[in-house]
Amino acid sequence: MASKPVVLVVGSTGMLGIKIISALLDKGATVVKAMVRPGSDSKKENHQKIEQMKAQGAIIVEADLMKPETMLPICEGVDVVVSAVGNNQETVPGQKNLIDVAKQQGVKRFIPSDYSVDYRKIDYGDNDNLDMRKEVFSYLLQSGLEYTLILNGAFMDNIGTPYTAQLDLDNGVFAYWGDGETLLDFTTTDDTAKYVAEAVSDPDLANTALEVAGEVLSNKQLLAAYEEATGKKLQVKHLGSVAELKAWIEQKRASANSPIEYIPQQYEYVMVSGKGKLDNIQNSRYPHIKPLTVRQYLQQTDL
Numbered sequence: 001m002a003s004k005p006v007v008l009v010v011g012s013t014g015m016l017g018i019k020i021i022s023a024l025l026d027k028g029a030t031v032v033k034a035m036v037r038p039g040s041d042s043k044k045e046n047h048q049k050i051e052q053m054k055a056q057g058a059i060i061v062e063a064d065l066m067k068p069e070t071m072l073p074i075c076e077g078v079d080v081v082v083s084a085v086g087n088n089q090e091t092v093p094g095q096k097n098l099i100d101v102a103k104q105q106g107v108k109r110f111i112p113s114d115y116s117v118d119y120r121k122i123d124y125g126d127n128d129n130l131d132m133r134k135e136v137f138s139y140l141l142q143s144g145l146e147y148t149l150i151l152n153g154a155f156m157d158n159i160g161t162p163y164t165a166q167l168d169l170d171n172g173v174f175a176y177w178g179d180g181e182t183l184l185d186f187t188t189t190d191d192t193a194k195y196v197a198e199a200v201s202d203p204d205l206a207n208t209a210l211e212v213a214g215e216v217l218s219n220k221q222l223l224a225a226y227e228e229a230t231g232k233k234l235q236v237k238h239l240g241s242v243a244e245l246k247a248w249i250e251q252k253r254a255s256a257n258s259p260i261e262y263i264p265q266q267y268e269y270v271m272v273s274g275k276g277k278l279d280n281i282q283n284s285r286y287p288h289i290k291p292l293t294v295r296q297y298l299q300q301t302d303l
């Protein structure tokens with residue numbers, strides 16, 4: 001009997017990483033290694049997650065993205081690396097280290113930490129966080145490693161957080177830019193993790209992206225879904241055109257004390273401009289996955 005491919009998940013204690021571990025183990029087609037930072041188990045917030053991953057059958061391995069020598073032994077014999085680290089100034093060089101080590105150890109496929117809109121189509125400068133993904137992807141291309149990108153639009157779980165800027169639930173306001181008709185892609189984190197578990201060993205996904213979406217809907221449809229699912233009415237404000245949103249971001253960026261003052265609007269920009277829209281949604285590759293729609297998600301969430 002052929003042995004199962006070995007998948008290494010980096011960022012396994014993260015919000016998405018631990019869901020990817022569960023989805024891989026539920027599918028049962030791979031051996032799953034969960035990379036955690038040295039000493040992670042002694043941190044209260046990670047101890048329980050590590051125990052959960054062990055109980056589910058994951059092999060816990062310790063290494064640090066910033067110390068490539070620690071990743072060398074744990075990448076030995078690995079077929080697929082799935083990165084689910086957060087995107088920040090540290091993890092850009094960290095993921096480049098991981099790509100170097102994966103290449104050195106003969107890893108067959110690398111999945112970078114994307115889980116986003118199609119950042120390949122947007123321009124540098126459109127979104128600070130997506131710029132970091134573009135930089136890592138460019139490095140991955142140059143490495144010659146086989147890759148698969150996972151593109152799922154915005155996480156539905158962000159509805160009700162500042163990252164879905166149009167829904168200002170604290171103030172009961174739906175404030176949108178653009179015409180409200182442009183289509184936007186949303187997927188839950190649970191469903192994204194299930195698609196990752198399929199993508200790791202799908203031979204047709206070599207050097208391409210798996211694009212998926214739980215639901216594709218416009219801002220006006222998002223408002224209707226919210227009001228229908230929650231029974232709450234929001235006050236609607238039209239803030240301006242897409243070009244005015246871009247100008248707002250540039251002005252804010254020049255004076256902001258922190259990127260959080262404009263990053264949510266940068267995500268909104270890449271979505272309402274249509275620049276980051278997924279053009280090739282392939283949910284149908286895996287018909288057994290029935291991703292949640294926005295209404296279904298909101299009906300089971302207390303917002």
Ligand SMILES: NC(=O)c1ccc[n+]([C@@H]2O[C@H](COP(=O)([O-])OP(=O)(O)OC[C@H]3O[C@@H](n4cnc5c(N)ncnc54)[C@H](OP(=O)(O)O)[C@@H]3O)[C@@H](O)[C@H]2O)c1
Nearest residue numbers: 011012013014015016064065084085086113115116154155
């Ligand atoms: N499309 C969307 O709407 C959307 C929304 C949110 C996130 N995302 C994306 O989803 C991905 C995962 O994000 P997340 O929120 O799940 O991340 P997260 O919760 O911040 O988790 C980050 C993980 O990376 C690990 N890590 C960080 N630095 C490391 C290092 N030097 N060495 C080893 N491990 C390190 C952390 O370990 P520790 O536990 O030890 O810190 C943690 O396990 C990211 O690409 C993010 O941008 C997309």
